[in-house]
Amino acid sequence: MMDALYSAASGMTAQQTSMDVVANNLANATTSGYKRDRLDLVDLAYQPFQLPGGGTGQVGLGAAPGRVNKEHEQGGLQNTGRDMDVAIQGEGFFQVTRPDGTLAYTRAGNLQVDANGRIGTPTGELLQPRIQVPAGAGDLTISPDGSVTATVAGKITTLGTIQTASFTNPSGLLAAGGNLFTASANSGAASLGAPGTAGRGPLTQGTLEASNVNVGTEMISLITTQRAFEASSKVVMASDEMMGMANGLRR
Incomplete structure (x- = not known):
């Protein structure tokens, strides 16, 4: 008993x-x-x-x-029409730098421009590699391959390229809160590259990936x-x- x-x-x-x-x-x-x-x-x-x-x-x-x-598994894609919203169709994570300088990874593409013109997340993490948006820039475009362009002083200017990270074992990533993950021994090291290459999914501007x-x-x-x-x-x-x-x- x-x-x-x-x-x-x-x-x-x-x-x-x-x-x-x-x-x-x-x-x-x-x-x-x-x-x-x-x-x-x-x-x-x-x-x-x-x-x-x-x-x-x-x-x-x-x-x-x-x-x-x-x-x-991929969540559904929701059309928002917002220029700074971007979703990954398929494998990959956005790489960001946290305030303490460490790297983290996220699937949430609701990006924003901070007071210094840097592209990052609503909670203050900055996209890595860094992309700077000049004051007065308009018509920001994010291509499927990650290329970011905008109209600056009447000319179309390339601001940078969004790279995405892939992992040998994404299930081994550690959840860190705030829609962020960190790499671990189980996930393996991040492999950075252009979206749409080496198994990484292309980007879609004006959409967000919903929860799965x-x-x-x-x-x-x-x-x-x-x-x-x-x-x-x-x-x-x-x-x-x-x-x-x-x-x-x-x-």
């Missing part, structure tokens, strides 16, 4: 973690460039026991959260998780009642 109590309690903890993952996915269902989290549960160790007939068996000791993986969260799928996961948590809690209560009955037999 103690094993049943422990297994059920571990199941409740695992399902609570699963609920946290589902809640985060639903909270980011409309976040540009967000990639869905998936929690993989694992079964815990098994304990051998003697069967009445003389054989042996194994009984499991519950479940535990294994790993939370990011699913990097499917609200319907998450609602099904929510209900399933809730039912599993409820069932585990009933096992805890039943095990507690049985232990109480067993202890009463000794009086």
Whole structure:
């Protein structure tokens, strides 16, 4: 009965973690460039026991959260008509420099020009390599290959080129919040290049990549998780009642 109590309690903890993952996915269902989290549960160790007939068996000791993986499937493209909005069609990440000087990567292409004319994200990260937009520039154009041009003093001028980063294992990237990822030993080092080359997707101006969260799928996961948590809690209560009955037999 103690094993049943422990297994059920571990199941409740695992399902609570699963609920946290589902809640985060639903909270980011409309976040540009967000990639869905998936929690993989694992079964815990098994304990051998003697069967009445003389054989042996194994009984499991519950479940535990294994790993939370990011699913990097392409999100839908939303047409915004805004010159500074750009989406990657296919593989790749925008490379940005954080305020502390470290590099990070994002799929959210809702770019902006800061007070110094530098292109970056709404939260202050700057596009890397840096691209400067002169004061008074107009008709900014971002080509599928990443080339950025604008009309400056009546002439079409090339301002720079947006490069995108690809990884051997994008699932190994670490989520850093703010729509950002950082490289890790599992993801491998970033490989920079022009969009549309070496497997990197081309850019589309005037669009944003939506979150790849499917609200319907998450609602099904929510209900399933809730039912599993409820069932585990009933096992805890039943095990507690049985232990109480067993202890009463000794009086």
